[in-house]
Amino acid sequence: MYKKMLVPLDTSDYAECVLNHVKEIATAWAIPEVVLLVVAEPTYVPADSFLGEQVVKQADEQAIEYASEYLERTKNSLGLTKSEVTTVVRSGKPAEEIIDYVEKNGPDLVVMSSHGRSGVSRWYLGSVADKMVRSAPVPVLLVPSLVCRAAL
Numbered sequence: 001m002y003k004k005m006l007v008p009l010d011t012s013d014y015a016e017c018v019l020n021h022v023k024e025i026a027t028a029w030a031i032p033e034v035v036l037l038v039v040a041e042p043t044y045v046p047a048d049s050f051l052g053e054q055v056v057k058q059a060d061e062q063a064i065e066y067a068s069e070y071l072e073r074t075k076n077s078l079g080l081t082k083s084e085v086t087t088v089v090r091s092g093k094p095a096e097e098i099i100d101y102v103e104k105n106g107p108d109l110v111v112m113s114s115h116g117r118s119g120v121s122r123w124y125l126g127s128v129a130d131k132m133v134r135s136a137p138v139p140v141l142l143v144p145s146l147v148c149r150a151a152l
Helices: 019-028 053-078 094-105 119-125 128-135 145-151
Strands: 004-009 033-040 084-091 109-113 140-143
Touching (some): 004 019, 004 053, 004 094, 033 053, 094 128, 109 128
Parallel strands (some): 004 033, 004 109, 109 140
16 A cells, blocks of 8 residues: 655654554555655854854754764664665755655655644744644654653
């Protein structure tokens, strides 16, 4: 049924709690390819900041390097033997980058967790999960934050 599963992660414990579900689904449904994705958000610096371009560029490069190392560790710990697991790091706004990846690379299932923010923090930070459910052109399986909290 599904050939390629996308798993967006943000390096948090809440995002990682989805990995047990990913392993079960990939194994049970014999999904040939699993893609682990992290979107590194670029450093925001106000125009009047004393930080120079080089410092900002270096911070962004370090974030991408950290994301790559994180994904490699996560890939190795996932232990999927019958699925090819690949990793992707993108830079930008998470929801936009995930949707763009889906549209250009054709996964047919997205599996991710929600952080369960509400109120002001959800308004301020936005909800990547909410944007995915509303905008993704493929099915999105969300593992609710309550399930994640119980597992932590």
